Amino acid sequence: MTSDSPAARLQRLFEGHRLTPTQRRIAHCMVRGATEVPFLSSVELAELAGVSQPSVTRFAVALGFDGYPALRRHLREVAPPAERAEEQQEDAYNEYQQAVQGEIENLRQLSAMLADPxxxxxxxxxxxxxxxxxxxxxxxxxxxxxxxxxxxxxxxxxxxxxxxxxxxxxxxxxxxxxxxxxxxxxxxxxxxxxxxxxxxxxxxxxxxxxxxxxxxxxxxxxxxxxxxxxxxxxxxxxxxxxxxxxxxxxxxxxxxxxxxxxxxxxxxxxxxxxxxxxxxxx
Missing domain, CATH: 3.40.50.10490 (Glucose-6-phosphate isomerase like protein; domain 1)
Incomplete structure (x- = not known):
């Protein structure tokens, strides 16, 4: 994966932490929706992961943040300007085009991962x-x-x-x-x-x-x-x-x-x- 891809940043954030099964479920959900996570509320993330809202808060604390808002703010801040520009551009695509663009990004991540064969x-x-x-x-x-x-x-x-x-x-x-x-x-x-x-x-x-x-x-x-x-x-x-x-x-x-x-x-x-x-x- 590219060093600055959303999924890669999330995975590096999770590395070295001993997560409970529920927390691993949240982490898994966040990696799957890496580009959308910085814009989700704790309630939305909890619904997406199928866990309780307090579990999301405890998960953020386990990663070293004061709470979920601090985690979300961190994810927004570390996104490079080019990526934020791409997100704005994607707003102009219809839902079918967005699905194709999402798969193109997935293939980019796969290509970068294969740099280590x-x-x-x-x-x-x-x-x-x-x-x-x-x-x-x-x-x-x-x-x-x-x-x-x-x-x-x-x-x-x-x-x-x-x-x-x-x-x-x-x-x-x-x-x-x-x-x-x-x-x-x-x-x-x-x-x-x-x-x-x-x-x-x-x-x-x-x-x-x-x-x-x-x-x-x-x-x-x-x-x-x-x-x-x-x-x-x-x-x-x-x-x-x-x-x-x-x-x-x-x-x-x-x-x-x-x-x-x-x-x-x-x-x-x-x-x-x-x-x-x-x-x-x-």
């Missing part, structure tokens, strides 16, 4: 080494998991998509672990199903290393993930938009392919089979 490269090595490779994504995250699994199967010898919950989910995780899996990739997007957190806890108990793509380091699944790589989601429309998590999934695919010695050969073999079958229209 080591977390993604580590994840790529973990995913490449896991045979089979279970890929989990339920509800809102199911399309992210399915897209990753579709492309991953072209370069990885055994990808197992887990996009349906229920009592058999733990069985399928156990089956993957029993077949030799060493890692599990999870796409976790809000609202977070309780079942996902339970599945990740089960996977860790089964000996799998959990790599998670989530919208924030403060997402509820962070505590049951071994390596969490954040990619923000858009919240400007009735339903969240997830361009950054989708793109991060493709970046992870690239990192995994780089760690697979026979990835190129597998791709070429697939292309040859597709051509022989006339699979695609030219």
């Amino acid at each position: 080591s977390p993604v490269q580590e994840a790529g090595r973990l995913l490449a080494a896991s045979v089979p490779l279970p890929v989990l994504g339920l509800r809102a995250a199911s399309s992210q998991a399915r897209g990753f699994a579709y492309f991953a199967a072209k370069v990885h010898p055994d990808v197992r998509l887990l996009d349906e919950g229920g009592s058999m989910l733990a069985d399928r995780i156990d089956a993957a672990a029993g077949a030799g899996a060493s890692a599990l990739l999870c796409f976790a997007l809000p609202r977070h199903p309780r079942e996902v957190a339970e599945a990740l806890e089960h996977a860790r108990q089964a000996g799998l290393t959990v790599v998670t793509v989530a919208e924030s380091p403060f997402a509820p699944v962070a505590r049951v993930s071994d390596l969490l790589i954040p990619a923000p989601v858009g919240t400007g429309l009735a339903f969240d938009t997830a361009c950054a998590p989708m793109l991060l999934g493709r970046v992870l695919l690239e990192a995994m392919a780089d760690a697979l010695p026979d990835a190129q050969a597998r791709l070429e073999a697939f292309d040859a089979r597709a051509a022989a079958r006339g699979l695609f229209v030219e």
